[in-house]
Amino acid sequence: MAHGNEAAGHGNHDGPPKGLVRWLTTTNHKDIGTMYLVFSLAMFLIGGLMALAIRAELFQPGLQFVNPSFFNQLTTVHALVMVFGAVMPATVGLANWMIPLQIGAADMALPRMNLFSFWLLFFAFMLLISTFFVPGGAPAAGWTLYPPLVLQTGTAFPMAIFAIHMMGASSIMGAINVIVTIVNMRAPGMTLLKMPLFSWSWLITAYLLIAVMPVFAGGVTMLLTDYYFQTSFFNAAGGGDPVLFQHVFWFFGHPEVYIMILPAFGIISEIIPTFSRKPIFGYEAMVYAIASIAFLSFIVWAHHMFTVGMPLAGQLFFTLSTMLIAVPTGVKVFNWTTTMWRGSLSFEPPMLFALAFLFLFTIGGFSGLMLAIAPADFQYHDTYFVVAHFHYVLVPGAVFGIMAAVYYWLPKWTGHMYDMTLAKWHFWLTAIFVNVLFFPQHFLGLAGMQRRIPDYPTQFTDWNMVSSIGGFGFGLSQLLFVWVIIRCVKGGQRATAGVWDWPHGLEWTVPSPAPYHTFEKAPELH
Amino acid sequence: MEAPRRKSNRGLVARLVLMTAGSFAFGFALVPLYDVFCEVTGIGTRAELSRAATADASAPDVNRTVVVEFTASVPDNGSWEFAPVVASMEVHPGRLYEAHYTAHNLADRETTGQAVPSITPLRAARYFRKTECFCFTPQKFARDEQRELLVRFTVDRDLPPGIDRLTLSYAFYDVAHVAGGAG
Amino acid sequence: MSIVKRNSKLPAVAGALAALTTLPAHADWSLLNMPKGVSELSRGNYDMHMIMLWICFAIAVVTFGAMIFAMIRFRKSRGAVADTKLLHNARLEAAWTLVPTVILIAMAIPSVEKLIKIEDMSGSELTVKITGYQWYWQYEYLGKQVSFYSRLARTSDLARQRGSGIDPNTVENYLLEVDKPLVVPTGTKIRLLLTANDVIHAWWVPDFGMKRDAIPGFMNEMWISVDADKPGTYRGKCAELCGADHGFMPIVVVAKPKPEFEAWLAQQQVTE
Ligand code: HEM
Ligand SMILES: [Cu+2]
Ligand SMILES: [Cu+2]
Numbered sequence: 001m002a003h004g005n006e007a008a009g010h011g012n013h014d015g016p017p018k019g020l021v022r023w024l025t026t027t028n029h030k031d032i033g034t035m036y037l038v039f040s041l042a043m044f045l046i047g048g049l050m051a052l053a054i055r056a057e058l059f060q061p062g063l064q065f066v067n068p069s070f071f072n073q074l075t076t077v078h079a080l081v082m083v084f085g086a087v088m089p090a091t092v093g094l095a096n097w098m099i100p101l102q103i104g105a106a107d108m109a110l111p112r113m114n115l116f117s118f119w120l121l122f123f124a125f126m127l128l129i130s131t132f133f134v135p136g137g138a139p140a141a142g143w144t145l146y147p148p149l150v151l152q153t154g155t156a157f158p159m160a161i162f163a164i165h166m167m168g169a170s171s172i173m174g175a176i177n178v179i180v181t182i183v184n185m186r187a188p189g190m191t192l193l194k195m196p197l198f199s200w201s202w203l204i205t206a207y208l209l210i211a212v213m214p215v216f217a218g219g220v221t222m223l224l225t226d227y228y229f230q231t232s233f234f235n236a237a238g239g240g241d242p243v244l245f246q247h248v249f250w251f252f253g254h255p256e257v258y259i260m261i262l263p264a265f266g267i268i269s270e271i272i273p274t275f276s277r278k279p280i281f282g283y284e285a286m287v288y289a290i291a292s293i294a295f296l297s298f299i300v301w302a303h304h305m306f307t308v309g310m311p312l313a314g315q316l317f318f319t320l321s322t323m324l325i326a327v328p329t330g331v332k333v334f335n336w337t338t339t340m341w342r343g344s345l346s347f348e349p350p351m352l353f354a355l356a357f358l359f360l361f362t363i364g365g366f367s368g369l370m371l372a373i374a375p376a377d378f379q380y381h382d383t384y385f386v387v388a389h390f391h392y393v394l395v396p397g398a399v400f401g402i403m404a405a406v407y408y409w410l411p412k413w414t415g416h417m418y419d420m421t422l423a424k425w426h427f428w429l430t431a432i433f434v435n436v437l438f439f440p441q442h443f444l445g446l447a448g449m450q451r452r453i454p455d456y457p458t459q460f461t462d463w464n465m466v467s468s469i470g471g472f473g474f475g476l477s478q479l480l481f482v483w484v485i486i487r488c489v490k491g492g493q494r495a496t497a498g499v500w501d502w503p504h505g506l507e508w509t510v511p512s513p514a515p516y517h518t519f520e521k522a523p524e525l526h
Numbered sequence: 527m528e529a530p531r532r533k534s535n536r537g538l539v540a541r542l543v544l545m546t547a548g549s550f551a552f553g554f555a556l557v558p559l560y561d562v563f564c565e566v567t568g569i570g571t572r573a574e575l576s577r578a579a580t581a582d583a584s585a586p587d588v589n590r591t592v593v594v595e596f597t598a599s600v601p602d603n604g605s606w607e608f609a610p611v612v613a614s615m616e617v618h619p620g621r622l623y624e625a626h627y628t629a630h631n632l633a634d635r636e637t638t639g640q641a642v643p644s645i646t647p648l649r650a651a652r653y654f655r656k657t658e659c660f661c662f663t664p665q666k667f668a669r670d671e672q673r674e675l676l677v678r679f680t681v682d683r684d685l686p687p688g689i690d691r692l693t694l695s696y697a698f699y700d701v702a703h704v705a706g707g708a709g
Numbered sequence: 710m711s712i713v714k715r716n717s718k719l720p721a722v723a724g725a726l727a728a729l730t731t732l733p734a735h736a737d738w739s740l741l742n743m744p745k746g747v748s749e750l751s752r753g754n755y756d757m758h759m760i761m762l763w764i765c766f767a768i769a770v771v772t773f774g775a776m777i778f779a780m781i782r783f784r785k786s787r788g789a790v791a792d793t794k795l796l797h798n799a800r801l802e803a804a805w806t807l808v809p810t811v812i813l814i815a816m817a818i819p820s821v822e823k824l825i826k827i828e829d830m831s832g833s834e835l836t837v838k839i840t841g842y843q844w845y846w847q848y849e850y851l852g853k854q855v856s857f858y859s860r861l862a863r864t865s866d867l868a869r870q871r872g873s874g875i876d877p878n879t880v881e882n883y884l885l886e887v888d889k890p891l892v893v894p895t896g897t898k899i900r901l902l903l904t905a906n907d908v909i910h911a912w913w914v915p916d917f918g919m920k921r922d923a924i925p926g927f928m929n930e931m932w933i934s935v936d937a938d939k940p941g942t943y944r945g946k947c948a949e950l951c952g953a954d955h956g957f958m959p960i961v962v963v964a965k966p967k968p969e970f971e972a973w974l975a976q977q978q979v980t981e
Contacts, residue, residue, distance in 0.1 A: 061884075063869060069953040109535050142950045148925060149908040149952060176542045180535050210545050218553020231949060233557060236642055236926020237601070237699035242909060243924060244560050248553060261814040276783070277791040285802050307911060307949075308922045309929040311649060312828050323813040327806060333772060334805045340779040342792035358776060362754045366765035373816070375823040376757040378919050379743055381912060382948040446758075448915040449739040450948045453956030455869055458877055459740060502791075595851055597838055601925055602904050613852030644928040646902060647830055690831045693902055695928040 004104040016516060027111035028516060029096045034413070035118055036093030037406075041482070043085035043125065044399075048475050050078040050211025055437075055471035061458050072140035073132065073455035078245050079143035082261065084167050085125050087394065090402045091263035092174045095202045098409065099178060101507035101514060102196045104187025109180035110173075117173035124166035131156035131163075141451060144249055147234040147242050151227055158227075161220050168213045175206035175213075182206075187506070189525035193287070196505050197280065200287050201266025204294045208255045208262070211298075219245060242277035243308050250301035258297045261361075261393060262290055265332060267356050270505070272336050273353035276343030277502040282335045289328035289335075293416045296325040306374045307381050311408065322372035326365060333362055346501070348421040353404035356396055364392030367442065382452075385445025391438045396431070403430075403481065410485065411499045415513030416492030422484050424456075429477035436470030506526040584663075586620035587683045593617075596625060597692040604623070605632040606639060608698045611674070619683040622657065627675045629698065631667035638664045638701040641675075646693045653682035654692060664701050746913050747939040747964075750932075751918025753823045764816060793853035827919065830932055833900035837891065841903075841910030841923040841947065844954035848891045853903075855977045861957050862886035869957060885944040894970035896937030903929040908952060914945030914960055923950055935964040 016022045016031065023035060054074050057065050066074065096114065100107055105437040108114050114313070130376075136154020139145070153160070182203050195203075222233040223245070232238025234245045273280045280286060302310060302318040336358055345351070367389035371377050380386060411417050440463035445451075449460045456464065495512035496502075510518045546633035596610030607630040618621050629658050631637055645651040656662075660675035667673075681692065745755045783789040835852040842858075849856040861869075865884050868875035877883040893899055903912055903923040913920030914933075921931040935943070945960040965973060 007567060022853040062873070062875075063871040065872060067953075068956065072950070074954065110539070140953075145907060146950070149950065152908070162832045172546055172827065176539060176546075179542060180538050181875075183538060184531055184535055210542060211549050214546050214549035215553035215556070218550050218556075221558075230810070236697065236924075237640070239642070241560070242926070244557065247560060248556050251556065263599070277785070278793045279796055281795060282797055282802055307920055308924070312824055315824055316817075316821060319817050320814065323817050324810070326813055327810050330809045331802070331806055335802075337772065337775050337779060337797075338774070338795070338801075340783060342789075342795050343779070343783045344791040345780060345783050355776075355780065359773060362769070366769060368756065369765060369813070370761040373757050373761055373820050375754045375820050376761060377828060378827070378921075379751075379754050379758065379915065381920060382913075382950075408758065426900045441912050443741045446743040448744070448945070450913070450946055450956075452950045453875075453946075455884065457882070458880075461878075463740070544958070595836060596927070597849075597902065599840065599852065599904055642926055644904075644926070646928045646930045647828075688829055691833060691836075691900070693836070693928060693930070695902070695904070697904070697926045699926075707897050 025115075027107075029100050029108045029111065029114065029116050030413075030514060030516065032108075032111075032114050032118055033093045033095075033097030036089045036096060038123075039118075039122060039513040040090035040402075042092060043081050043487075045478070045482075046129070047078050047081035047086055048478065050074045050081070052471060052475050054078065055468040057454055058456070058464050059468040060465070061456055061461055063455055066454065069140055070137065072142075072452065073138040076140050076142055077128065077132070077138050080128060080139075081125070082363075082394075083143065083256070084164075084171075085121075085128075087260045087398050087402070088171060089121060091202070091205070091260070091398075091404055092171070094198075094263065094267070094402070094405050094409075095174070095178055097413065098507060099181055099199050101203060101412075101510065101518060102199045102505055103182060103185065103190050104506050104519045104525070105181060105185035106520045107516065109185055110177045113173050114177055117170040117177070120166050120173075121170040124163045124170065124315055127159055127166070128163040131376065133157050134159065144248075144253070145223065145248075147223060147226065149244050150223060150382070158224065161224050164220050165217055168217045170453050171209050172213050175209035178202050178206040179210075187519065187522040187525060190361070193284065194525070196266075197269035197283070197286055198263070198266035201262045201269070201290055204290050205259050205262045208259050208294050208297070212252040212255045212259075215248060219248035219252065222248070227322050238380075243305070246305050246308065247302070250304045251298075253304065254301045255294070255297040257390070257393070258293060260398045261401075262293070264357070264398045265290060267401045267405040267408070268336060268357055269332075270402055271350045272339050272358075273504065274408070274500050274502055275348060275354070276340045276345050278339065278343045279504070280335070281338040281341070282331075285331055286335055289331045292328040293325060296321065296328070300325055301373055303374075303377070307375045309325045310423070319372055319374045323369065326369055326372075330502045333358065333365075348407075349420065349427055350404045350408035350499070352424065352427045353400045353407060354430075356427070357400045357404065360392055360396030360431075364389055364397055365392075367392065380445060382450055383440040383445035384449045384451055387451050388438050388441035388445060391441070395438065396434050398432075406485070408486055408500075409507070411495035412507060412510075412512050412514055414489050414492075415494050415495055415511075416488050417499075418484050418488035418492060422480060422487075426477060426480040426484060429480065430474060433473035433477055437467055437474050438470070440464075440466045440470075564688075569591055586618045588618050590683075591616050592619060592681055592685065592689070593623075593691045594623075594679075595691065596627070597693060597695045598627060599695065599697045601699060605700075606630060606698055607632060607672075608639075608696070617681055619653075619681045619685050622680045623679050624676065624679060625694075626681050627660070627677070627696065628672065629665070630672040631668065631670060631673055636666065636668055638666050639698050640664045640701050641696040641698050643696055644695045644697070646695070647689060650685060650689050650692050653685040654694065655680050655682060661696060711840060723807070746916040746918045747919050747936050747943065748934050749936075750827060750934070751916060753826065754918045757820055757823060760819065761816065766813070768812075827931075830900055830930060833898045833932055835894065836900045836902060837893070837895060838902040838904070839912055839923065841905035841907075841912070841958075842949065843907050843952050844890075844947075844958040846910075846912075846947075846958065846960065849944045850974065853974060853978065855974060857889055857977075858889065859889050859961070861959060862888055865959075866957070876887065884957065885946070885959050885961065887959055887961045890942070890963045891975050892963045892970060893933075893935065893938050894967045895935045895964045896967065898932055898934045900930060900932050903931065909949050910947045910951045910958070911949035912945075912960060913948040914943050914962055916943045916945075917962075920945075920948050935962075937966075939970075940964050940966055 134155040139153050139160045141150035225231040232240035234240050234242045300322045303322045444463050497511050498508045595614040598608045611626040638669050643661045645654045656679045658678040838849040840847040843859040847858050864880050868880045905925040909912040910923040917933040943962045947958040
C-alpha cells in the first residue's frame with residue numbers, strides 16, 4: 001500500500017528520504033499510516049494461515065495434522081494476532097492516513113510518538129509470534145487468558161504478557177495522538193459537529209482505548225505477579241478468585257470489541273453517502289449513537305460470564321443492559337438504510353463491501369441479542385454459536401469495513417485507480433465464502449459442538465467440512481486482495497482528486513496521490 | 527507548529543496520560559470493588575467467610591428445618607485425606623451446631639494446610655455464620671498426623687424461604703502454595 | 710483467475726453455485742437447531758431461543774427488506790436521482806429509537822421467570838458433587854458413599870490419537886463415551902455441586918439445558934431433572950477450555966427410573 005516513489009515527485013518540497021531510512025525515521029502521518037496498514041495486512045495473512053491450519057484440522061473428525069496442545073496454541077495466537085495485530089492496527093493506519101486529511105491538519109499532533117508506537121507494536125508481535133519456538137510453545141489458554149489455565153503456560157508466559165503490555169502501550173499512544181490531533185489540529189471552521197463520521201468514530205474509540213487498555217494491562221500484570229511473586233489475586237488457595245480475572249478481562253474485553261467495530265462504523269458512514277450521492281441521514285444521531293454505544297459498552301461485560309454462577313439480579317441486569325446496547329446499534333443500521341433511501345446508488349467495490357457489512361454485521365447483531373438472553377446463553381455459551389456470532393461481527397463487520405476503506409481511499413493513497421473487475425471478484429468471492437465459512441457454525445453450536453476443540457463427535461462432520469471449504473475459499477480469495485493492491489501501487493489509470501462521482505470532505509480536495517505534505521496552510525471551510 | 531498550539535498539546539497529553547494512569551489504577555481497584563460487589567449481592571467475600579461471626583442468642587426457629595451438607599476437596603497441590611465426619615445434618619435456623627472434618631497428612635513431612643470455605647447456594651452465604659472454624663487459621667500437621675477439625679455454625683433465621691438445603695464445602699490447600707495473599 | 714469483463718454479476722452466480730454444491734447431500738437436518746432436551750429447564754431455554762430467533766427473524770425481514778428495496782429501487786443505473794434534502798426526520802428517528810427499546814426490553818422479560826426457576830435449588834432429592842480434573846470428571850453421590858471417576862472411553866481414546874489409523878466413524882459415540890457414566894434417577898430434582906481440581910471446566914449436557922462452570926476452590930451449583938418418561942443415555946462434554954485434552958473429557962449420564970436407580974446405587978455401595 002506504499003504510495004510509491006512517485007509520491008516524492010508530487011510533494012512540492014521536503015520529499016521523504018529514500019529507501020529503508022525513510023521507513024525507519026519517518027514521522028510523516030501518511031508514511032506511518034502506510035506502515036500500519038502493511039503491517040496489518042501481513043498480520044492478517046499470518047493469522048489467516050493459523051486459521052487455515054485450524055480449519056484443516058477440523059475438516060474431518062480425528063486428529064490429522066496437529067496435536068491438541070498445538071491446536072490450542074493456534075487458536076490462542078490466531079485470535080491475539082487478528083484482534084491486536086490485524087484489525088486494530090488497520091484502523092490505526094486508517095486514522096493516521098485519513099484523520100489529518102479529513103480535518104485539514106498538516107500531520108498528526110505527536111509525530112515522533114506516532115513512529116514510536118508503530119515500532120513498539122511491531123516488536124510486540126515479533127515477540128508474541130516467537131513464542132511458538134520456545135519450550136512449551138505459545139500461549140494456549142485462549143485469547144481470554146483465563147487463570148488458572150493460563151498459569152500453566154511455559155516459557156511463553158512472560159513473553160506473551162510483555163508483548164501485551166507493549167501493544168497496549170502502543171495503542172494507548174495511538175489513541176492519545178488521535179485525541180490531541182482532533183482536539184487541537186482541526187482547521188479553522190471545522191467544528192466538532194462538522195467533522196466527518198470516520199474521525200468522530202475514532203475520537204470516541206480513542207477514549208475507549210484509554211479507558212480500558214490500561215485495565216487489561218493491570219489484569220495481565222496481576223497474572224504476572226501471581227505467577228512470579230506468589231500473590232493470590234486469582235488463586236483461590238490464597239484467598240483470591242479466578243472469576244475476578246474474568247471480570248477484569250471483560251471489563252476491558254467488551255469495550256474492546258467496540259474498539260474494533262466503531263472505526264468500521266465510521267468508514268461505512270463515509271462510504272454509503274458517497275455511493276448514494278447524498279449526505280448521511282441523521283448525522284447527529286449517528287454521533288450520539290456512537291457515544292451511547294461507547295458508554296453502554298462499560299456496563300455489559302458480564303454477559304460473557306453468565307455460566308460462572310452470578311446472582312439472579314446480576315444476570316438480569318447484564319441481560320437488560322446488553323439488550324439496550326443494541327438500540328444505538330439499530331439506530332445506526334436504520335440511518336444507513338435511510339441514507340440509501342431516495343439516493344442514486346452505484347455499486348463500486350467500496351460500496352459492495354459496505355452493503356455486505358450492512359447485512360452481515362446485522363446478522364452478527366442478531367446472534368448477539370440471542371446470546372444476551374441469559375437462559376438461552378446457558379446453552380449457547382462456549383459453543384460454535386458464539387464463534388459464529390463474533391466472526392460475523394468481526395469479519396464481515398470490522399474486516400469488511402477495513403476492506404471497504406482500502407478500496408475507498410486506495411486511489412487517494414496511490415494516485416491510481418485499481419482494477420475494478422478484479423476488486424469485484426475479490427468482493428464476491430470474499431462475501432460468499434465468508435458465509436460458507438461462518439454460517440454453518442451457527443448450526444454446529446446449536447447442535448452442541450463446543451468451541452476450542454481440535455476434534456469432534458462424528459455427527460458434526462458435515463458442517464465442519466462446509467465450514468473448512470469456506471475457510472480455504474475465503475483465505476485464497478484474500479490473495480486476490482493483495483494482488484489488486486500491489487497492482488494499484490505499481491500503476492494504473494490516474495486517479496483524479498475527487499476519485500468518486502460524489503466526493504465530499506476535505507480528503508477529496510487534495511490531489512491523488514495525496515502529496516507528502518498536505519494542509520500545511522489550513523484549508524478554508526465554508 | 528506554532529508555540530501556543532504546542533503548549534496546548536502538551537497540556538492535553540498530560541491530561542490523557544493521567545487518564546491512562548487512572549484506568550490502570552482502576553484495574554487494580556477492581557480487586558477490592560469485586561469484594562464490595564460480592565458483599566452487596568450477598569455472595570459474601572472470601573475474607574468474610576473466613577472470619578468468625580457472632581451467633582445471635584435469640585430463640586431458634588424450631589418450625590423450620592434446613593439440611594446442611596458437608597463436602598471436602600483436596601485440590602492438586604495437597605496430599606491429605608480430608609473428609610467430613612457426617613455427610614449432612616438437619617438444623618433449625620438460629621441454633622448453634624457443631625460439625626467435624628477429619629484430616630490426615632499423607633506427606634512424609636510436616637505440612638500446614640489452609641481450608642478455603644465456600645457456601646452454596648451463593649445467596650445463602652451471608653446467612654451461614656461460623657463462630658468457630660478450623661478454616662480461620664492455618665492447620666499444622668506432623669508427619670502422618672491425623673486429627674479432627676471443628677466448625678461451629680448457625681444458620682441465620684432470616685435465611686430466605688426458598689432455601690431448604692445448604693452445602694458447606696472446604697478446599698484444603700497446602701500452605702506452601704498459598705504464600706502472599708494480595709487478593 | 711480468469712477475468713469476466715463487464716458482467717459483474719457472473720462471479721456472484723458462480724460463487725453461489727459453488728457454495729451450494731458444497732452442501733452435504735446427506736446432511737442430518739436435525740442437527741441444525743438446539744435440542745429441546747428432556748427436562749423442564751431445557752425446554753424453557755429452548756423456548757427462549759426460539760422466541761429470540763423468530764423475533765430476530767421478523768426484524769431481519771423488515772430491515773433487510775428495506776435495504777434490498779433501496780438497493781433495487783434507487784439505483785443510479787435505473788436513473789435514480791439523489792434527494793439530497795433527506796437529512797433528518799426527528800419523528801422517524803425517535804420512533805426507531807423507542808420502538809426497538811420497547812421490543813428489546815420485552816424480549817428480556819420472559820427470561821426473568823426462567824432464570825428464577827433455574828436458580829431455585831429447593832426441593833432437590835439427591836446431591837451429586839462433580840469435580841473437573843485435567844482431563845476427566847469425578848462424581849460423588851453426597852452421603853451415599855459412592856464416588857467414582859469418569860474418563861473418555863478407551864475406544865475413542867485409541868482412535869483419537871494422531872496417526873492411529875482408526876477411522877472415527879467406525880467408533881460408536883466417538884468422543885461421547887466414557888468408561889463409567891453418571892447414573893441418575895428420572896423424575897427427580899437433582900442438585901449438582903460443581904468444582905474443579907486444577908483449572909476451570911464446565912459441565913454441560915445439552916439435553917438438560919444447562920451448563921455451569923466448575924471453578925477450582927469454589928463450589929458452584931445447578932440442578933437438573935430428567936422427565937420421568939424419558940429414561941435414556943444423555944451425552945455432553947466439558948465446555949470451558951481446560952488445556953490440551955479439553956475436547957476429550959466427555960460426560961455421559963444414564964437416566965434410570967427410580968427403582969432401577971436405587972438398585973444400581975445399592976450395588977455400587979456394595980462394591981465400593
Ligand atoms: C448488538 C451488539 C452485540 C451484542 C448484543 C453482543 C452480545 C454478545 C454476547 C452476549 C456474547 C457472549 C456470548 C457467550 O460467550 O456466551 C458475545 C461474545 C462476543 N462478541 Fe458480541 N455482541 C454484540 C456485538 C459485537 C461486536 C460489534 C463485536 C466485535 C466487533 C463482538 C465481538 C464478540 C466477541 C469477540 C465475542 C466472544 C469473545 C470470546 O468469548 O472469545 N460482538 N457477544
Ligand atoms: Cu461483549
Ligand atoms: Cu475440562
